[in-house]
Amino acid sequence: MDSRLFLAKPFQLSSPTQVIKARLRKGEYQVVLRESPFEPDNPEGGDRGRIEGPHGTLSVRRVVWDGNQKAAIHSGDLTGELHAGEDVVAKVDETVRRHNGAYHTVSHLLTSIARERWQSDFLGKLTLTESGGDLTLFGQAARAAANWREMAEPDRYLGADIPVLIYKLSRTEALNRCGQFFDSVVPDSVAEWRVVQFQGIAFPPIPCGGVHLPNLNVLRGVNFTRSRVSGDDLVLEYTCDYIPA
Ligand SMILES: [Zn+2]
Numbered sequence: 456m457d458s459r460l461f462l463a464k465p466f467q468l469s470s471p472t473q474v475i476k477a478r479l480r481k482g483e484y485q486v487v488l489r490e491s492p493f494e495p496d497n498p499e500g501g502d503r504g505r506i507e508g509p510h511g512t513l514s515v516r517r518v519v520w521d522g523n524q525k526a527a528i529h530s531g532d533l534t535g536e537l538h539a540g541e542d543v544v545a546k547v548d549e550t551v552r553r554h555n556g557a558y559h560t561v562s563h564l565l566t567s568i569a570r571e572r573w574q575s576d577f578l579g580k581l582t583l584t585e586s587g588g589d590l591t592l593f594g595q596a597a598r599a600a601a602n603w604r605e606m607a608e609p610d611r612y613l614g615a616d617i618p619v620l621i622y623k624l625s626r627t628e629a630l631n632r633c634g635q636f637f638d639s640v641v642p643d644s645v646a647e648w649r650v651v652q653f654q655g656i657a658f659p660p661i662p663c664g665g666v667h668l669p670n671l672n673v674l675r676g677v678n679f680t681r682s683r684v685s686g687d688d689l690v691l692e693y694t695c696d697y698i699p700a
Contacts (some may be wrong), residue, residue, distance in 0.1 A: 458526055459501065460492045462649060465621050466669050467492055468547040474508065475526070477537045484533040487526045492547050494555070494666045495520035495527045503531075503551050508543040511535025537651050549700035550597040552666060553673070557697040558588040560619060560668040561609070561677055563651060565590055565691065567658035569607045572598050576584050587680065587694035597684045603691070609677050614616055618654040618672040673698050 457617040460470055469492065476487040486506055493504060495518045506513040506529060529545075537543065550604040559581055566579030569592055577594030629648035630638055641648060641662055651667060668674070676696040683690050 458488065458490050459495070459520075460490045461666055462664060464492075465667065468549055468552060470545050471689055472543060472545050474506075474537055474539050474541045474543055476539055482512055483530050483560070484537070486529045488529065488543070488545055490545075491527045491529065492520075492545055493518045493527060493529060494547075494552075494560055497666075504545070504547040506537065506545050509535045509539045510541075511537045513537060534633035540555065549600050553668075553697065555583065555696045556666050556668045557674060558583055559665050560671070561589045561674065561693070561695050562588065563661055563663070563667075564612055564653070564671070565607050565677075565693075567653070567656075567661070568609060569599070569603070571658065572607065576634055578640065584692075587692060590691045590693065591685070592689045592691070594687065596685050597689050600682065600684050600689050603682060603689060604679065607691070612653070612656070612671055613674045613676060615671055617656065619667045619669055619671065620652045620654050621667065622650060622652075624650055624660070629660075629662060633662055637662055639642075655674050665678050668697075 459697055460467060463520040472491065473489040474486060475489055478485055488506070493515065498572040503515045503518065506515060511534055513529060513533050515529045519528050521528050562579055562581035570577065575590055575594065580591045580593065582589045583628045624632065626646055626648060629650060633650060648662045649664055651663045653671065674695065674697050678694045679691060680694060
């Protein structure tokens with residue numbers, strides 16, 4: 456099974472699990488779990504959570520996905536000891552998850568609004584920065600740069616009771632519902648797609664393996680700090696105001 460628990464149970468932040476491997480490497484402790492609620496490979500710093508065992512606790516500072524082992528490697532500072540075979544509890548820091556989920560969910564919202572208003576199939580990619588989020592809209596989005604602010608207005612959705620649904624679709628069904636242009640985006644090897652949809656809004660579902668808010672009612676506002684054109688792409692820099700975890 457896939458050890459990335461957040462894919463199957465996206466809003467679960469804590470899980471009883473078991474240590475598969477624990478080792479000290481280059482001065483840093485690395486732990487592999489049978490199942491992990493942590494999202495690997497997102498860029499924020501600081502404490503991301505804890506792995507609590509009977510004789511020690513790892514403060515998790517970094518989580519990376521190892522494609523060869525098909526496992527998340529949790530790194531950080533160890534107090535006490537953790538050993539392979541031990542039962543532990545893995546706990547994601549709620550503040551970190553809320554922050555990532557808010558920025559990531561807003562990136563889908565903005566991309567969906569822009570796609571609908573501009574009648575265009577393009578993709579959005581979020582980069583989290585120290586000051587907020589940078590959303591790059593790819594694929595001729597730059598031509599709409601002059602009037603993006605009127606066209607990509609998220610206010611009507613912010614704070615509304617709109618659950619964020621996460622479910623799986625076969626590739627054929629996903630292409631029909633998400634848009635055929637995703638055929639060249641999602642590798643052929645992915646037979647079953649995890650998709651995200653805002654309940655009750657006509658936006659098509661979006662294929663995604665990220666972390667999200669459970670509901671848009673957590674959002675209080677989005678403030679655009681800068682926009683810039685980069686070749687054919689449009690980059691929107693924003694900060695989110697959300698109800699803390
Ligand atoms: Zn997503």
